[in-house]
């Protein structure tokens with residue numbers, strides 16, 4: 288497999304809320320390889336956005352990174368700990384090495400200035416001449432299948448939601464970063480626009496060869512775009528592995544439940560199962576495995592001891608935090624056979 | 626021959642049709658609408674004030690007679706006789722007649738003559754005093770708005786910081802104090818107690834011993850005399866600007882595009898000006914327009930206290946003397962200024978915010 292460009296170890300993030308400390312991300316570790324797409328799936332509120340905002344250190348004021356390291360490998364092979372960068376270094380690292388397409392495209396563009404000005408602002412912040420930025424931007428706008436001249440000189444309100452989403456995609460690639468984080472880039476648009484954005488993304492990825500951290504509610508979209516999948520539950524990664532492994536041989540009870548609840552991927556379309564209960568309170572998470580309260584496979588030890596994230600027996604690249612993974616797999620087989 | 630006769634009326638019909646189309650296009654155009662709206666507003670307010678000031682108890686003649694009796698100890702008859710020669714005004718003329726006269730003069734831009742000031746044209750009075758008020762209140766408004774926006778922006782951006790804590794208290798207190806109380810406080814503390822200036826010398830608009838002209842001395846004197854009124858206007862209004870800008874800044878900071886701008890690695894200064902500042906200012910523009918409109922009227926009490934030769938003070942005098950024509954003229958100027966300022970605000974808002982811009986496509 289290609290080299291690792293981002294290695295996250297034991298990252299924990301919390302928010303200070305009125306009720307107490309919200310442990311939105313706890314002890315998350317994963318690696319991202321050059322050119323690969325890693326998708327995060329999980330219920331709303333499980334900490335996907337928080338994790339990714341923490342990666343670029345752009346958390347809201349109430350959020351803070353409690354612990355962890357994030358080693359980023361630059362193109363020249365130099366390794367840096369993103370969390371140790373000072374303000375100035377961090378500012379330069381942003382966007383030129385790692386950019387982000389935010390959740391909620393409609394509001395991501397400054398309503399009072401032109402797209403071109405946003406592009407020039409970005410370029411100026413990283414010492415790139417205007418003319419180069421313009422050429423690059425027009426080229427990228429063309430690549431995302433927009434009318435480059437028109438869009439370049441437009442104000443955000445003159446563009447449709449789908450167009451804005453593509454503009455954001457183009458801007459995210461402006462400085463040729465190695466990593467692009469995409470937070471639900473297709474949730475706000477209709478199915479056809481979603482289709483075309485995914486196609487554009489795949490094309491760009493092939494051409495420009497960047498890595499993607501992809502966040503999605505939609506398992507079908509994640510399955511289509513990702514090389515690897517990470518399932519998150521209550522702020523933790525509970526399972527991570529290659530996309531076929533996760534979808535065809537899930538080992539975590541929560542992943543199985545998610546697949547079972549998804550319309551297009553479950554075996555019998557008429558038998559959609561919602562997951563009983565609701566996600567735990569992140570201020571006072573339950574002891575043991577955080578999923579045990581909703582889990583059909585839970586045994587006594589699940590209530591007390593949190594299972595560590597470990598490689599499975601037959602695939603070293605497939606990690607799961609579940610002691611009952613064999614039973615989960617067997618259950619999956621049964622569903623598939625039906 | 627027959628073809629000729631039939632084509633003529635047809636041609637005429639075409640002409641009228643195209644004229645109608647052009648007329649309709651004109652009435653639908655934004656500029657026309659805005660101007661028409663403005664004129665109607667001015668007319669309505671003017672009419673309203675016309676009748677309102679005539680509903681006030683007393684009329685110019687009676688008021689003058691009262692004053693004569695009190696000041697010079699004349700009997701009623703003596704005073705009436707003295708007054709009869711001065712006024713060209715007949716208080717017994719029917720109201721409607723007066724109104725028609727007034728309007729017919731107004732359309733010729735004739736504001737009439739002052740009833741009490743020996744027939745001085747109202748326009749002359751306005752032109753004489755308006756510049757002083759415009760200057761004094763205008764400068765104060767610019768300073769107060771600019772400073773208020775900057776301070777409010779900084780307070781909102783570095784919320785909870787030292788500046789925020791200090792200024793929030795200051796702004797809340799100062800925005801609650803009326804301007805004349807501020808004026809009194811300043812006169813008493815800095816004038817009477819600390820003796821930084823002599824209270825008697827700050828009255829008026831300029832040192833009367835200095836010759837009028839475009840000289841450094843004259844301008845210096847104008848500035849010196851304007852200093853205290855300007856300071857008071859600024860202090861009286863800046864608190865509101867600060868608090869409005871702060872709250873607008875805080876709500877703007879919550880917008881996604883600010884986070885995105887920061888994530889793009891933009892410098893703090895850029896984010897603060899083009900992204901936070903510009904968006905946070907939008908709601909303040911409308912408020913500014915209202916203030917700009919009232920620049921022409923000044924503050925009656927402040928001008929009276931400093932004997933500043935502005936419009937406000939003269940309006941006060943005119944009201945006291947029931948000088949109908951002068952009052953009408955001044956109210957007309959104030960109304961027009963407010964209406965005009967609102968049109969300006971529309972334009973400014975369009976310039977700042979492309980979403981409300983009128984010419985849709987700008988390529």
Ligand SMILES: Nc1ncnc2c1ncn2[C@@H]1O[C@H](COP(=O)(O)OP(=O)(O)OP(=O)(O)O)[C@@H](O)[C@H]1O
Pocket residue numbers: 302303304309311330331332333334335336337338347349350390504569
């Ligand atoms: N500013 C904040 N202050 C306090 N708690 C927060 C804040 N932002 C998020 N949270 C909490 O952190 C947890 C994770 O939120 P996050 O936005 O990361 O979820 P998500 O997985 O991205 O959800 P979605 O799929 O709905 O976008 C949630 O429980 C949420 O309530």
Ligand SMILES: [Mg+2]
Pocket residue numbers: 335336337390470
């Ligand atoms: Mg999210």
